[in-house]
Amino acid sequence: MSGPTLLQSLQKRFGDRITGASLEALDPWIEVAPEGLVEVCQYLKHDPNLRFDMLNCISGVDYCEPDPKKAAKAPFQPHMEVVYHLSSTVKKHTLVLKVMLPRWQDDVPGNLPEVPSVAGVWRTADWHEREVYDLSGVNFVGHPDLRRILCPEDWVGYPLRKDYEMPLEYHGIRGR
Amino acid sequence: MATHLDDPRIVEFDVRTDEMLVNMGPQHPSTHGVLRVVLRTDGEVVSEVEPHIGYLHRCAEKIGENLTPRQWIPYTDRMDYLAGMNMNLGWSLVVEKLLNYQLPEKARHLRVIIAEMGRIASHLVGMGAYGLDLGTFSPFLYAFREREKILDLFEEACGARLTYSYLTPGGATADLPRGWLQKCEAFLAQFEPVIAEYHALLTTNAIFVQRTAGIGVLSAEKAIDYGCSGPVLRGSGVDHDLRRDGEARYTEMYDGYAFEIIVEKNGSYPKDHDYPAVPREAVLGDCWHRFYVRMLEVVQSIDLVRTAIDRYSQATGDWGTPIKLTQKLPKGEAYLETEAPRGQMGFYLVSDGGSIPWRARARSSSFCNLSVTSELCRGCLIADVPAIIGSLDIVMGEIDR
Secondary structure (H helix, E strand, O other), rough: OOHHHHHHHHHHHHHHEEEEEOOOOOOOOOEOOOHHHHHHHHHHHOOOOOOOOOEEEEEEEEOOOOHHHHOOOOOOHHHEEEHEEEEHHHHHHOOEEEEEEOOOHHHHHOOOOOOEEEOEEEEHOHHHHHHHHHHHHOOEOOOOOOOOOOOOOOOOOOOOOOOOOOOOOEOOEOOO | OOOOOOOOOHHHHOOOOOEEEEEEEEOOHHHOOOOOEEEEEEEEEEEEEEEEEEOOOOOOHHHHHOOOHHHHHHHHHHHOOHHHHHHHHHHHHHHHHOOOOOHHHHHHHHHHHHHHHHHHHHHHHHHHHHHHOOOHHHHHHHHHHHHHHHHHHHHHHHHHOOOOOEOOOEEOOOOOOOOHHHHHHHHHHHHHHHHHHHHHHHOOOHHHHHHHHEEEEEEEHHHHHOOOOOOOOOOOOOOOHHHHHOOHHHHHHHHHOOOOOOEEEEEEOOOOOOOOOOOOOOOHHHHOHHHHHHHHHHHHHHHHHHHHHHHHHHHOOOOOOOOOOOEEEEOOOEEEEEEEOEEEEEEEEEOOOOOOOOOEEEEEEHHHHHOOOOHHHOOOOOOHHHHHHHOOOOOHHHHHO
8 A cells, every 4th residue: 555545544544633644754654643543553553455563663752952042943843753663574564653742741841741552552562662761751651561671760861852961970870 | 177188289289389589680691791580480480581671771872862873883883792784784774765875886785795794793693602591612612713704804894893883874984805705705615514513513403402492482473563573583484584575775785686585484494505404393483493593594694695795796886985974964764674683673863954863763673572581481491591582692782772
């Protein structure tokens, strides 16, 4: 199924839960509203023409200009993107899904943005979501065991956020 | 109510032991680096396994947001330090994809030679270390004897033995030195018969077969569901190899190369060489099959290198000029996966139009392969845990990044 037809069929089936797309991009992507994510993923995985049975990667990308002088000129509104790279071992095709989130839920710093977990669709998501939670600070609602995976359990902050600041000290180890 | 000792329920209750938490690692030699595994055991039987990772986390992705793509190449070496060349290749390709850079033909063949030699070196360590996990030391020495020769060749080409930084966006940092191809061919000619020794030492060894056949069976559905890739996926009988099924930018490197994916199809492996037979005890998807796929891929890589040497010496043009160190990247994003020795290694590059990536992400193959451990180890014996983890052939540097 080619990009435009796939997008049309998804739009027909899921309506306004498909919130955008960019088919001209190097890796064409489709934007999904967080509340429709699990349903869309279930469909993509099980539809006999699509069969996206493998979730390759989940990445969190933080769009935020930490420098206040440059922030006004930044070409984007501050937001957080969660990017899902899917592929099919049967049909040998790939797809990119994106979910746009606020940097902080309700703009309260410290309140992690929320997106439903797809760990029930692909088991790969289990560890990948833990990693995105750990490093980028995204709360995956419904994840079976959401805790830090690469950083120590008592680490503070989300290192891959653009405004992250290295701690000065960690258990007596000098940070800077 | 009075109870009697001859009541079978009571006797059973008496011999049941308490569940015990056993900590393996992080410095356990058979965990391939610094992996900590917590086992919940009932006597010898393991009921739950939980890997704890992150001991080797070096913030590679954060560093990637502060360096230009060419400056980040040495950091990719240190992810999978047993296959540095293949890591360089993955990152180079994704940068070239974003730049829409067309690689000269000669550079493509050079990359095939280097990448497949890297695969052989990596699988040799995988094989030798697997022997160590199972308690036999000599295959390790046999494997390292041959690997040294590959490292010598790599050293001659780029000056380094482990962290090469040789393949780089735009091509390679230098052409192969004069006389290198002959040395490489001589090595292949000498190495090919040696593989029979490995088969005698491990593949067909009765003890080895007993320790691996039927242990840690991973079904094809589970392998795909957990995102396993590489020999782990193909060992479960899934016909998927990015060298054939990947993106055009990667597969064009292998255009016109005749190779059959190493996977069991209709009950048999490709028969283009004289491979030892599959023992009766082996079940598709067990540790033995994962090991066997790796061994067969070594032979396949030898063939690929030979073809690539031919094509490289016939190709005209240059080996590709590396891009400028501070080359500006177009605004946009690119994701590309390559078939590294341990599976599908993906890189995701987001650029805001500057010369430094906005986001550099590495999708690690071992990361997904390791996540399946708890599934595989449920109900096995403690002695089988190293056998199962070893058969996944993980490298912690790549998992923790």
